[in-house]
Amino acid sequence: MSDAARQSADSRGGALTLDGVTSGYGAVSIVKGVSLKVAPGEIVALLGKNGMGKTTLLKTILGMVGLRGGAIAVDGVSVAGLSPAKLVALGVGYAPQEQPLFQDLSIRDNLRLAVSSDRLLPAALERVFGHFPFLADRLAQRAGTLSGGEQKMLILARALMLKPRLLLIDEISEGLQPSVVDRIAAALSAERAASGATMLIVEQNLDFALRVADRWAVLKLGEIDDEGATSPDARERILRHLSV
Numbered sequence: 407m408s409d410a411a412r413q414s415a416d417s418r419g420g421a422l423t424l425d426g427v428t429s430g431y432g433a434v435s436i437v438k439g440v441s442l443k444v445a446p447g448e449i450v451a452l453l454g455k456n457g458m459g460k461t462t463l464l465k466t467i468l469g470m471v472g473l474r475g476g477a478i479a480v481d482g483v484s485v486a487g488l489s490p491a492k493l494v495a496l497g498v499g500y501a502p503q504e505q506p507l508f509q510d511l512s513i514r515d516n517l518r519l520a521v522s523s524d525r526l527l528p529a530a531l532e533r534v535f536g537h538f539p540f541l542a543d544r545l546a547q548r549a550g551t552l553s554g555g556e557q558k559m560l561i562l563a564r565a566l567m568l569k570p571r572l573l574l575i576d577e578i579s580e581g582l583q584p585s586v587v588d589r590i591a592a593a594l595s596a597e598r599a600a601s602g603a604t605m606l607i608v609e610q611n612l613d614f615a616l617r618v619a620d621r622w623a624v625l626k627l628g629e630i631d632d633e634g635a636t637s638p639d640a641r642e643r644i645l646r647h648l649s650v
């Protein structure tokens with residue numbers, strides 16, 4: 407394979423395959439036999455009411471919650487038991503829901519933590535400034551002094567620093583005003599168009615999910631209750647699941 411071909415193959419999205427995934431905490435299983443495929447370059451929204459196991463499923467893919475049964479593969483390679491460094495090497499990125507920023511560090515230092523060497527920093531910063539230009543003007547500002555919406559954009563920017571081939575995003579739109587949700591939706595669509603990244607996005611905001619995703623799945627009590635394409639009839643069908 408030529409260098410150019412390899413570079414283009416490397417920049418394509420990774421395929422995520424979940425096969426009968428079961429996981430949980432202590433004596434309790436939370437995720438119960440979930441099977442789901444996300445094709446290279448596809449964006450799938452994982453929906454569901456509070457406490458149904460969406461975050462637990464993402465954390466299981468990342469190895470932060472132990473796999474109790476089933477299999478998880480990225481591009482056919484099992485990720486069970488892989489270290490965070492190996493996951494990063496496979497191109498897996500993560501934008502977590504809970505307190506993921508170092509509040510006392512500057513924007514620059516929060517972003518710098520995403521790269522293994524300062525040599526990679528300028529190009530990675532340029533990439534994310536393309537999505538969120540305000541970050542370029544505020545590099546010295548402490549992350550903790552950013553607004554809620556700006557912090558969410560910084561979280562996503564940090565996950566995008568390494569040009570992930572598979573991006574897992576946990577409720578990025580939570581608590582945000584519509585204009586910020588629009589900016590984040592635009593950034594995800596632009597990233598996918600530019601790099602072909604695959605994305606699994608956990609969401610409560612149905613409008614955002616349907617705008618960004620190609621397909622959706624509803625998780626109910628740890629199982630996939632329904633799934634489909636983001637076709638015009640999807641909204642009503644999903645709302646029926648979320649209201650009962």
Ligand SMILES: Nc1ncnc2c1ncn2[C@@H]1O[C@H](COP(=O)(O)OP(=O)(O)OP(=O)(O)O)[C@@H](O)[C@H]1O
Binds near residue numbers: 436454
């Ligand atoms: N570390 C933990 N120890 C024990 N139980 C946990 C732990 N983390 C989550 N749980 C429980 O697992 C269940 C599923 O939680 P999870 O965060 O995966 O749901 P979710 O669908 O992402 O919900 P939300 O939309 O509210 O974020 C909940 O009952 C939660 O209390």
